[in-house]
Amino acid sequence: MPQPTITLNIFRYRPEQDQEPGFQTYEVPYRRDWVVLDAINYIKDTLDGSLSYRWSCRMGICGSCGMMINGVPKLSCATFLKEYYPAPVRVEPLANFPVERDLVIVLDDFMQKLTSIKPWIIPKEAKLLSAGEYRQTPAELARYKQFSMCINCMLCYAACPVYGLEPRFLGPAAIALAQRYNLDSRDQGRSQRQEVLATEEGIWDCTLVGECTTVCPAHVDPAGAIQQAKLATALDWVKGVLMPWGKR
Numbered sequence: 001m002p003q004p005t006i007t008l009n010i011f012r013y014r015p016e017q018d019q020e021p022g023f024q025t026y027e028v029p030y031r032r033d034w035v036v037l038d039a040i041n042y043i044k045d046t047l048d049g050s051l052s053y054r055w056s057c058r059m060g061i062c063g064s065c066g067m068m069i070n071g072v073p074k075l076s077c078a079t080f081l082k083e084y085y086p087a088p089v090r091v092e093p094l095a096n097f098p099v100e101r102d103l104v105i106v107l108d109d110f111m112q113k114l115t116s117i118k119p120w121i122i123p124k125e126a127k128l129l130s131a132g133e134y135r136q137t138p139a140e141l142a143r144y145k146q147f148s149m150c151i152n153c154m155l156c157y158a159a160c161p162v163y164g165l166e167p168r169f170l171g172p173a174a175i176a177l178a179q180r181y182n183l184d185s186r187d188q189g190r191s192q193r194q195e196v197l198a199t200e201e202g203i204w205d206c207t208l209v210g211e212c213t214t215v216c217p218a219h220v221d222p223a224g225a226i227q228q229a230k231l232a233t234a235l236d237w238v239k240g241v242l243m244p245w246g247k248r
Ligand code: FES
Pocket: 055, 056, 057, 058, 059, 060, 061, 062, 063, 064, 065, 066, 075, 076, 077, 078
């Protein structure tokens, strides 16, 4: 019996030769245990070495293989061909980002946004190592743990209609990461992060569509993080009105 095949329509853009982006069609062997990334690697290895894309771990950890697969942001290493076979599969770069080349997007805006929320523990007073560890109870860890599971795959930005319309929006992953540190008992940096979070381009741009949470492969809930941050910011405002002398 001949080896069954599946068609992949892949977005191509090589700025040095293409005036406009387009699609290229490849026929690859179909195997039930292959993910989309396996098919793309097959193309790269045997059919067309000029195809550019990112990947690293092939196990849903590094977050580098995000692509639009039939219009939905997914990790290509965690999306099986059998979900689509025998229909063709359309593979494009993550939506809402500029394209560097083929399936490779430009990361600069995302990296700048991640950095802007100061994603590190800002203690009230730095402690010498000799003074011992910063200890936490399991309950203190549980407050922020799910927000620390983000793998920075940017699927949430590709799914977010607000980011698509307003690229200045800080976006789901950066806000979830800010919340991860704001909820950490060892951290005292919330007021510094509020300068970025509590702005129009920060939490208030979110219209609670919730697609960020739906597409997250790590089961983080960025939409929930944004609502938590909105509530905390609104309470800051109420406290500031009722007790102006006790402002944080
Ligand atoms: S290759 Fe690392 S998450 Fe897919």
